[in-house]
Amino acid sequence: MPIPSSALSDVDPVSTVAAKFQSLGMDDGDELRALLGIIRRKATVRRGEIIAGVDDRTGSVLLLLAGVACRFQRLEKGRRHIFAFQYPGDFCDFHRHVFPEVASEISTGAITECSIGVVDYGDVERIIVQFPKLGVALWRATMLDASIFRERVLYMTHRTSLACVSHLLCEQLARLNAIGVSARTIPLRQIDIADAAGLSAVHINRTIQQLRMLGALGRSSRGVKVLNRRRLVEIAKFDGRYLNMSALQSNWGTSIEAFMDELDAWSPIENSQQLS
Amino acid sequence: MPIPSSALSDVDPVSTVAAKFQSLGMDDGDELRALLGIIRRKATVRRGEIIAGVDDRTGSVLLLLAGVACRFQRLEKGRRHIFAFQYPGDFCDFHRHVFPEVASEISTGAITECSIGVVDYGDVERIIVQFPKLGVALWRATMLDASIFRERVLYMTHRTSLACVSHLLCEQLARLNAIGVSARTIPLRQIDIADAAGLSAVHINRTIQQLRMLGALGRSSRGVKVLNRRRLVEIAKFDGRYLNMSALQSNWGTSIEAFMDELDAWSPIENSQQLS
């Protein structure tokens, strides 16, 4: 039985960006080539560092090529709110160039070590004029972000922490899956989950322990280890359609059944303790 | 002393759309004329009715010309989550045309009687190609929506209900102000506020009573009556920069001081009971 499991640093940038574009409704045509063609250079950012800070005034758009990043805002008392997690193929900071007046407080940080592509925003404007469909695709990317955020807020507001956290984890699994990464460990600290879910780290810890007792999660020194995706999906009542990721994996979303079958094929249930 | 107070049905569609476009970084040039030129017809929707439902499959984009609308999603048990309030000049349902796969569950409803302009989405695509700057402006409109939503979520997650509700009300005042409406009554029911803030209607009621005792609000049979904006802004710690509404009123945002001075000039403090 093949266990597809590639680390996040192994992803191929080109195919990842292509997959992302496919999920935005573009085929791999001239637009994709044009976009890839304007990547000027690459950079590496270490875990915990800022990729794009509040005060940066460069004309560069950043495209995440490997690793996991997050868009966040600092609040008073040093707290942090994470609006979005970002994976290879995602643009980190388009908002800062398209509408800088409005998104001024938002930074992007590296959750794991990240590799990023640097693109000149002027070049983006140029190829948007050349390929109007590309402009619409980038617009759609913003709407996809909004959709993901809306769904999270729905869970934050109207569900228990158990559903909220499990849903958040399902989202990460789906997005990792969409870029060809089938790892069972999600590289997020409990603090990251807390700041994204709007809950305290203490409560996240207790919720994760509940999910462990339900057999969905396991223990892991760094990151969250998923033992049983099917159970996680059940607990979260996860329906991935809002992610529009039919491109790489038609199993998520359209048919939960097929999705779960496929998952269990390579994700044996190792642990099934009951919550007493 | 002049009391500028125009009802929402009195707003002039053209100048309102123009103001909106200005806040998106466009000048009133050919793009605006092109956009206004493709409005095919107008329609009226009564209070409480659906403007754009989940299953509507028309090729028409709707542009709110008068009234207040909201973008919402129905949840189980008949509950409703309001993602955004919409005012004249706002597009109601671009997401449904630009990225229908992802925004499928979202409807738009009329909070007050609404007048809407109907635009053919094909026409929009056509003039976007003709005026690439217009495409960017619409992209920016989506980002502005996202910014407003982010700010609300920040308050929902990290503040008390008092700050959350007062902030929500400040946002509505600012947006009304931006389209030239200086009414002191916000046409939202407590239920609407509850569904937007993610709180129960009962709790909203108690929070509003607190704001009344603090002298910020008054009583009103329908809608929320604002007695003292300055106090409301203080309570909310409202900073309107995230709305990017420098166009019509430079007083909001850039300088809270000037903003509050200007407000008090025409918003006399009628009621200043103390919270015992």
Added chain:
DNA sequence: CGTGCTGTTGAGGACGATCAATGACGGTGG
């Protein structure tokens, strides 16, 4: 081999949900 970050556990308290009933108001039809 320390040192700091991350995860874990306990106890107490505050905020907001829920349920249920009542009041106030406006619109409608007889």
Added chain:
DNA sequence: CCACCGTCATTGATCGTCCTCAACAGCACG
């Protein structure tokens, strides 16, 4: 003109979730 009814606002009481503070354990890293 008045009776009726539905919507919206209001109030009280109880309960649960999650926060906060505080202390400690364990691991990774230098």
